Amino acid sequence: MSTRRINWYKYAAPANFYPLAGKMIPFFTVVTVLLFIIGLYVGFFVAPTDFQQGESYRIIFIHVPAAWMGMFLYMLMAVYAGLGWAFNARLGSMMATAISTTGAVFTFISLVTGSLWGKPAWGVYWVWDARMTSTLILMFLYIGFISLQSSIDDPRRADRAGAVLALVGLINVPIIYFSVQWWNTLHQGATFTARSFKMAPSMLWAMLILLAACWMYSIAVVLVRVRCIIREREREAPWLAEAVA
């Protein structure tokens, strides 16, 4: 039996992470495509028509995963930015930067799909309801993070400034999550909790499979982007000359 311990710190070095990330990308790409196909099939051909909302409810299969990804990715971005700042680990900061774009994309998707669902369900595309307003603030936090970082030339200073913004903005995530309980909102409450599913199992499955698809998509895209960032920022490192030779 091997007693060799894994040196976790090893993969905090861009020199070791760069080739590892490269090896993982094809796997996540294939899984993403498969999960999207299966999830959309279940969502459109297996899940039944909703007795209240008719077919318009099928927007949920992409709306809820996109909204969750917007929040998950924000938390992940803030954690990486915080690690990069606290331990002076530049790969953490690069990961935060790589995640920010994808998080912004998913938050935007959740706002647009929510709006397209709001029209048939409530008769309006937008209301200044607590959940929608706090999600819009999340979108602005992502935009703020991205534009703040791109406005500072020195990468490490940009990392620190971004980390402060990301960590302060973290307060918004529980506000989004609990907004439907704290305020009397037009937005419906949680569709399922640990104790109850207010939906048919096939509906739940479609949503969970598409959530997994969005996770795999995010991992694949973030790994490609962080490799680009490493190559841009570490071009003077001797290891890179060897790695890309």
Place this chain on the structure above:
Amino acid sequence: MHWSSLSDFIRMGGYGFYVWGSYGVTFVLLGGEILMLLKRRRDVARIPAEPKPETRKAKFETAMVSDKL
């Protein structure tokens, strides 16, 4: 299968615009992100590596790669 025909599927019970609009926006945005990222990867591949003379930090990292630590 609850769709009797293709046009029935496209109509989505009268909600076609909203349902297909949602999925359309989603895949256009994700596709756009992928295309922009692939362009960035091509651009980055053209950046020449400019190794600086070995600094202490660089030596440390080279040692990390080759597991000599």
